[in-house]
Amino acid sequence: MAEVLxxxxxxxxxxxxxxxxxxxxxxxxxxxxxxxxxxxxDAAKETLAKFGAAKVYxxxxxxxxxxxxxxxxxxxxQLVGSASPAAVLIPSNAxxxxxxxxxxxxxESGLITDAVDVKPGEGGGVATTQSVFAGSYxxxxxxxxxxxxxxxxxxxxxxxxxxxxxxxxxVDFAPSEAAKSARITESKEKQATGRxxxxxxxxxxxxxxxxxxxxxxxxxxxxxxxxxVGASRAAVDAGWYPHTSQVGQTxxxxxxxxxxxxxxxxxxxxxAGMQTSKTIVAVNKDNEAxxxxxxxxxxxxxxxxxxxxATEAIKAAKG
Amino acid sequence: xxxxxxVKYVPDAQADRTFNAxxxxxxxxxxxxxxxxxxxxAVEAALKIVEAGEGEVTVLTVGPDQAADAIKKAxxxxxxxxxxxxxxxxxGSDAPATSLVLxxxxxxxxADSPADLVxxxxxxxxxxxxxxxxxxxxxxxxxxxxxAAELTVDGGTATIRRDGDVSTQTIEATLPAxxxxxxxxxxxxxxxxxxIMAAKKKPVEQLSLADLGxxxxxxxxxxxxxxxxxxxxxxxxxxxxIVTDEGDGGEKLAAFLAERKFI
Numbered sequence: 001m002a003e004v005l006x007x008x009x010x011x012x013x014x015x016x017x018x019x020x021x022x023x024x025x026x027x028x029x030x031x032x033x034x035x036x037x038x039x040x041x042d043a044a045k046e047t048l049a050k051f052g053a054a055k056v057y058x059x060x061x062x063x064x065x066x067x068x069x070x071x072x073x074x075x076x077x078q079l080v081g082s083a084s085p086a087a088v089l090i091p092s093n094a095x096x097x098x099x100x101x102x103x104x105x106x107x108e109s110g111l112i113t114d115a116v117d118v119k120p121g122e123g124g125g126v127a128t129t130q131s132v133f134a135g136s137y138x139x140x141x142x143x144x145x146x147x148x149x150x151x152x153x154x155x156x157x158x159x160x161x162x163x164x165x166x167x168x169x170x171v172d173f174a175p176s177e178a179a180k181s182a183r184i185t186e187s188k189e190k191q192a193t194g195r196x197x198x199x200x201x202x203x204x205x206x207x208x209x210x211x212x213x214x215x216x217x218x219x220x221x222x223x224x225x226x227x228x229v230g231a232s233r234a235a236v237d238a239g240w241y242p243h244t245s246q247v248g249q250t251x252x253x254x255x256x257x258x259x260x261x262x263x264x265x266x267x268x269x270x271x272a273g274m275q276t277s278k279t280i281v282a283v284n285k286d287n288e289a290x291x292x293x294x295x296x297x298x299x300x301x302x303x304x305x306x307x308x309x310a311t312e313a314i315k316a317a318k319g
Numbered sequence: 320x321x322x323x324x325x326v327k328y329v330p331d332a333q334a335d336r337t338f339n340a341x342x343x344x345x346x347x348x349x350x351x352x353x354x355x356x357x358x359x360x361a362v363e364a365a366l367k368i369v370e371a372g373e374g375e376v377t378v379l380t381v382g383p384d385q386a387a388d389a390i391k392k393a394x395x396x397x398x399x400x401x402x403x404x405x406x407x408x409x410x411g412s413d414a415p416a417t418s419l420v421l422x423x424x425x426x427x428x429x430a431d432s433p434a435d436l437v438x439x440x441x442x443x444x445x446x447x448x449x450x451x452x453x454x455x456x457x458x459x460x461x462x463x464x465x466x467a468a469e470l471t472v473d474g475g476t477a478t479i480r481r482d483g484d485v486s487t488q489t490i491e492a493t494l495p496a497x498x499x500x501x502x503x504x505x506x507x508x509x510x511x512x513x514x515i516m517a518a519k520k521k522p523v524e525q526l527s528l529a530d531l532g533x534x535x536x537x538x539x540x541x542x543x544x545x546x547x548x549x550x551x552x553x554x555x556x557x558x559x560x561i562v563t564d565e566g567d568g569g570e571k572l573a574a575f576l577a578e579r580k581f582i
Contacts, residue, residue: 137552187488
């Protein structure tokens with residue numbers, strides 16, 4: 001059976017949920033071979049084995065991670081050449097798409113980004129589903145050239161346990177000089193919030209202009225639900241919340257099970273980032289706010305009254 | 320400092336965007352278009368650099384006739400000259416082919432005066448793939464520093480700050496380099512009346528595929544490495560329930576969540 005390369009998304013061996021989703025998808029197309037770059041393999045091995053990685057290609061050279069993504073693209077190109085995989089699956093985040101982009105040119109292969117579903121194509125090849133134009137259209141596509149490369153959005157597949165060997169193989173790889181021409185000179189870790197990552201979370205609670213900068217009720221509601229916290233562009237531009245939390249056309253696009261918009265009017269800029277969420281709830285003082293056109297449930301009212309009351313009720317229900 | 324900014328003319332995201340049923344490509348005719356919002360930040364970033372020293376900003380686009388409007392807006396902001404690659408054969412090109420056309424155009428227009436920087440937006444607002452900048456860097460053999468929230472150029476080095484999810488990074492590359500910028504990097508200027516008038520006299524060069532030494536077989540729908548098999552409009556959402564808070568709005572919200580098994 002042909003291999004399917006899966007680029008492992010991890011921090012020092014702590015494997016992110018997206019990797020288990022990609023391994024599950026990879027099993028539809030062939031036999032998963034995880035590609036693990038960096039340190040911490042011993043911590044990761046169990047998870048990779050649990051979700052079906054038959055093989056793991058390992059690269060530990062510090063040269064590879066300190067020079068942005070160009071060396072990772074070179075490594076994957078080398079593996080595409082040696083393993084002739086049926087496909088390459090990469091997480092659909094900023095780094096992943098950049099790696100996929102360079103890899104597509106290096107291997108002259110078709111690339112689909114932000115796939116929400118991946119399956120074998122009719123008559124071979126790889127077929128994908130994407131949600132486009134701010135979620136207003138669904139597109140079915142096929143990759144027709146080279147080794148299909150797909151970047152896959154979080155929450156696109158339910159991870160399935162499928163114990164496999166995760167037999168590791170250290171890859172003899174050194175990046176070219178050209179690949180090392182960009183360098184990270186400083187990296188400041190952000191403080192972990194203890195909340196789930198925005199694009200992976202099952203529930204997102206967002207705040208907008210209506211918070212007037214006070215996100216406390218939004219955060220309290222999020223924490224009662226174990227949710228991630230998002231922010232509208234207005235809130236980010238006002239400096240109330242970091243850009244990495246921005247949901248919208250120029251921020252992140254999320255598609256969680258539940259999205260709660262608090263004090264957000266629902267302009268297209270924002271809707272583009274969340275309108276494919278399965279269930280949408282909004283709280284806003286203005287009964288004509290466009291967000292109410294999207295909701296499954298809405299409360300017209302003051303979020304400083306509604307959210308705390310909801311949070312208390314949720315905590316009580318959870319016991 | 321010689322800077323090339325790549326821009327894209329895109330259907331207005333506020334309008335109803337759709338596909339052509341004839342060939343499954345994006346409908347670029349029946350919807351009003353404009354310079355992609357994210358590209359304005361790239362133009363502004365380039366202008367700030369040359370205004371601080373000396374140099375020229377050339378704005379480049381690949382697109383149908385109407386894409387001239389994207390160039391016009393950039394010239395009105397202050398870019399010095401424009402280059403518009405247009406050719407019917409380019410219709411339906413995928414990202415790899417788009418990057419090929421852009422790369423060949425850049426090679427041609429910088430043959431006599433090399434570019435120090437190629438600047439792009441982080442992604443287009445229609446395709447939203449965000450891959451053309453890296454593909455372009457790959458084809459041109461340039462380092463790429465992407466998602467810049469801050470950019471400084473000093474003595475042959477470009478340094479950016481990138482605000483990632485897990486960390487904030489300082490990244491640098493020796494020029495020539497490609498830089499992509501986010502919407503956090505600056506506030507794009509509105510063209511002044513003077514800028515609008517001055518733009519009318521600025522040169523815009525039109526190039527065809529033949530001018531770039533490219534063949535129709537290398538681009539367009541048939542040459543694409545991916546194929547759109549079908550598209551479907553998402554069904555509209557069913558009307559939801561809206562209540563007005565009369566002292567119990569929060570409880571009703573919680574009740575809804577319980578009913579939908581979120582708690």
